[in-house]
Amino acid sequence: MQIEAILNKLHISALNEMQQEVLDKFQEKENLLLLSPTGSGKTLAFALALMKTLKPDATDIQALILVPTRELALQIEQVLKKVATGFKITCCYGGHDTKTERNNLKNPPAILIGTPGRIVYHLDGKYINTDQIKTLVLDEFDKSLELGFQDQMSFIIDHLQQLETRILTSATAMKEIPDFTGISSSIEVNYLNHIQSAPALTIKKVVVPVQKKLEALFNLLCKIGNQKVLIFCNHRDAVDHISELLQNREIIHDVFHGGLEQSDRELALLKFRNNSNHILITTDLAARGLDIPEIDAIIHYQLPYKEDDFTHRNGRTARMQAKGEVFIILKPEEDYPYVSNEIETEQIDGDYDLPKNSEFATLYISAGKKDKVNKIDIVGFLLNLDQIEKNDVGIIEVKDRESFVAVKRALVSTILKHSNLGKIKGKKIRILRS
Known part of the structure; x- marks a missing residue:
């Protein structure tokens, strides 16, 4: 080996x-x-x-x-x-x-x-x-x-x-x-x-009445800025509710829960991995075992009932020997045995700018490994298009019959316009916005 x-x-x-x-x-x-x-x-x-x-x-x-x-x-x-x-x-x-x-x-x-x-x-x-x-x-x-x-x-x-x-x-x-x-x-x-495998976490809390939770979450996201953030909820409807808020503010994000089609779940994770979005809202489905790269912050919009679940959620950030921030949004009457009263309170009453959306977006390509297509082929195809430079192409994932590539968001329309009749390895391809 x-x-x-x-x-x-x-x-x-x-x-x-x-x-x-x-x-x-x-x-x-x-x-x-x-x-x-x-x-x-x-x-x-x-x-x-x-x-x-x-x-x-x-x-x-x-x-x-x-x-x-x-x-x-x-x-x-x-x-x-x-x-x-x-x-x-x-x-x-x-x-x-x-x-x-x-x-x-x-x-x-x-x-x-x-x-x-x-x-x-x-x-x-x-x-x-x-x-x-x-x-x-x-x-x-x-x-x-x-x-x-x-x-x-x-x-x-x-x-x-x-x-x-x-x-x-x-x-x-x-x-x-x-x-x-x-x-x-x-x-x-x-x-x-x-000791060495224990995550180095900084845990802070935000305490607000139930009717102010969404507003508090939004202010916290603005304060955190352009970091990679995972928001945990206990229920799908809370995920969808937060998504609607961010959508109304034109903040690019994705959602991940068991009510989605498998292909949509996989695409949400892929776009989070390749930095096409900085915010993923999820249930505990994403708490364990998923290939999610290092995350800057975890927000518990709703806390889990068990301490083990809390630990697993936090394991998405502060990977082994790394550091991460964890924020807990609590109602005044909420009391969880595993949450210390000594946790520092995060102040979110400032005037914050909206977090900037990622400069990358994901494109779908209708060819993959079984078409003998690899990452180098995709990079070569894109660099042959007008106005596309090497730094404009991000992370590429090649699957059996399809591929996904992160490209500069500002160039998506240009790529789609000039690639309609393109070929990779002699195969006609379709490129679509994901």
Whole structure:
């Protein structure tokens, strides 16, 4: 395993202490219990461990990774495609076309990633052969239990008769590991109370009457300015209510919650990653396991009921050994046991300018990896257009049949005007505003 090459692909200079310990301790045909905070890099850690179990000459599925959400499944797929080069990886999840998944499974992958319900579907339909599955990863296992997937996970594990290795990850401590996992003994790597992995957070509060909460949020966003901000709500209607306010003020943002179509959720995260917007309003769906780059500030418009959920939300900022700000908007009568009364109050009664919108916007291109199109092809195509310079092109994400590119917002109309009849790798393409 070429660690340096993997790190280069992931744009990481070195493994962190937790990841290195997993790599050093884990051996094939052993069980691993990995306990580490949100944002500490568990996906890469278990991916490196998984690589020790894969055989290049196997002809069927070797490893199954079970995850609680489709977004997490897609994130793991992205990481593994950079780590497990040479091995086919397939992702199955609710909301994805089952026919496409069945076709993908006809030529079995080495690694199968999926949500419990969708894996049960494929097992029931006999679309999955489990005879060569030697490794099981239960990622974000605590979240899977919280979401009620115990029976489905138990059903799946009962079908895995050839398991030699079980890897379980969790962002919270567990009193005991359920028997259905089959983990009676394991190597443990526990960084939940590790000082170096604890996020360096500055937490402040804004206390206002309920009828002033939206106004307070708006003033806080203006005071924060042009930083990258994640706003957490407990309910979808609160997300939509805040979105309407920002839309009326022409502040570019996106929303992310379970009521959206999967494609819209993926696009919202993509645009947040590539800096096409600085503000994402979300429910706890974005609290864990998502590939969201470093965020400057978290705002809790509504606080969660459990301290663990509060911790996971805050893990979106102040990634391992980094810093971040957390703001809590409270009503005067609200009292949460996990929120100290000593927290500093943030003053928001000043005269603030509106936050500036991002200078980038996202364009959709109707070609991807399966059309032999890569990032260099897209950059070359754009630079051949009039008035487009290298600095005008931002982050590019190339998917199987489509690509998304961040470009200077002021140049979007120019690009759309001059690219209607364009070709990349001899293929006619469509470019649309996302």
